[in-house]
Amino acid sequence: MRIFNVxxxxxxxxxxxxxxxxxSSPTNQIEVAKIQKQEIKVAGSSSTYSVAKILIDNYxxxxxxxxxxxxxxxxxxxxxASVKQKIVNVxxxxxxxxxxxDNDSIKSQALATDALIVATHPSVTGIKDLNTSQLKxxxxxxxxxxxxxxxxxxKIVVLDRPEDESAKKLLRKYYLGKDLKNAPDTVILRKExxxxxxxxxxxxxxxxxxxxYAISSDSPVNRLxxxxxxPTAANIKAGKYQMVRQMGVVSGQRPSKExxxxxxxxxxxxxxxxxKANGFIPSK
Numbered sequence: 001m002r003i004f005n006v007x008x009x010x011x012x013x014x015x016x017x018x019x020x021x022x023x024s025s026p027t028n029q030i031e032v033a034k035i036q037k038q039e040i041k042v043a044g045s046s047s048t049y050s051v052a053k054i055l056i057d058n059y060x061x062x063x064x065x066x067x068x069x070x071x072x073x074x075x076x077x078x079x080x081a082s083v084k085q086k087i088v089n090v091x092x093x094x095x096x097x098x099x100x101x102d103n104d105s106i107k108s109q110a111l112a113t114d115a116l117i118v119a120t121h122p123s124v125t126g127i128k129d130l131n132t133s134q135l136k137x138x139x140x141x142x143x144x145x146x147x148x149x150x151x152x153x154x155k156i157v158v159l160d161r162p163e164d165e166s167a168k169k170l171l172r173k174y175y176l177g178k179d180l181k182n183a184p185d186t187v188i189l190r191k192e193x194x195x196x197x198x199x200x201x202x203x204x205x206x207x208x209x210x211x212x213y214a215i216s217s218d219s220p221v222n223r224l225x226x227x228x229x230x231p232t233a234a235n236i237k238a239g240k241y242q243m244v245r246q247m248g249v250v251s252g253q254r255p256s257k258e259x260x261x262x263x264x265x266x267x268x269x270x271x272x273x274x275x276k277a278n279g280f281i282p283s284k
Contacts, residue, residue, distance in 0.1 A: 039067040040259050043082050044092030046073035046191040047166050048247055050213040051112065051280060052092045058274045059265050068262065073191055076166075080106070083250050089259040091250040094166045104253065109267065110283035111247045112275050115211035116170050117231045119221040123203040126151040129225040135175045138206060141183025146204060158186045159198050159207035166245050167192065167208050174243045175226070215279030236281060247280070 044052045049070075056068050071088065079091030084105050097108045118130065127149055130138075137143035138156060147153040160182065161168040172178050182188075189195040192209055199207040199221055211231050214223060223231060226243070235241040251263060265271050272282040 047094035048092035
């Protein structure tokens with residue numbers, strides 16, 4: 001009898017813990033699910049990283065309880081794939097969707113126009129404008145010293161992006177041409193933030209990057225006119241300054257409530273005002 005009593009007690013205790021565990025587990029799972037559901041994951045190309053961060057920071061100021069995680073920059077292709085696979089909720093692109101990328105699992109919206117500027121380190125003085133021939137000579141290595149262009153006697157440090165990046169594609173389209181070979185000592189930087197940091201910190205350097213970033217971060221670099229045309233909002237809108245890229249946003253067809261609220265903010269008047277204040281031209 002004592003053996004049966006002991007077994008009964010042990011069985012009852014085991015049942016209690018089992019039931020308790022069963023009762024607590026779903027609750028914990030629900031709480032975890034709520035936390036996961038509230039977090040918005042955002043990805044984007046390195047060219048759109050600054051605009052994504054600006055919009056996220058501004059949104060957080062108005063929605064202090066929101067949880068948004070901006071992942072390290074990649075490429076537009078990666079952001080699109082991540083949205084399709086539901087790894088992230090929102091993707092920022094530095095170009096339009098290709099027909100082969102557009103399907104029923106995602107939706108795309110035009111966000112803004114961003115100009116690509118050619119800029120130099122603050123140590124480069126006496127040079128405010130470059131024409132197409134001069135740009136070709138710099139990027140090919142035919143001109144290697146700023147003195148040859150009326151500046152200081154200092155070697156030009158050319159900072160560039162890979163051929164598959166939007167910045168280099170635009171440079172080739174409007175100024176360099178598709179067949180111009182890079183100077184042998186050109187420094188290739190994979191991510192746009194790396195190039196920006198280098199232009200800001202390496203004396204006598206030159207590189208091309210986002211006008212929006214230059215304005216929003218109050219970058220100390222020299223923004224150059226190209227063929228006598230300044231990279232201003234007025235010139236961009238008038239079509240005079242043509243080296244621009246179209247930024248877009250992709251999301252799932254049925255975004256969560258939290259994600260939809262963030263998207264609504266991006267395309268609201270407040271979101272557009274935020275873009276304008278930071279040098280970007282909102283899409284209509």
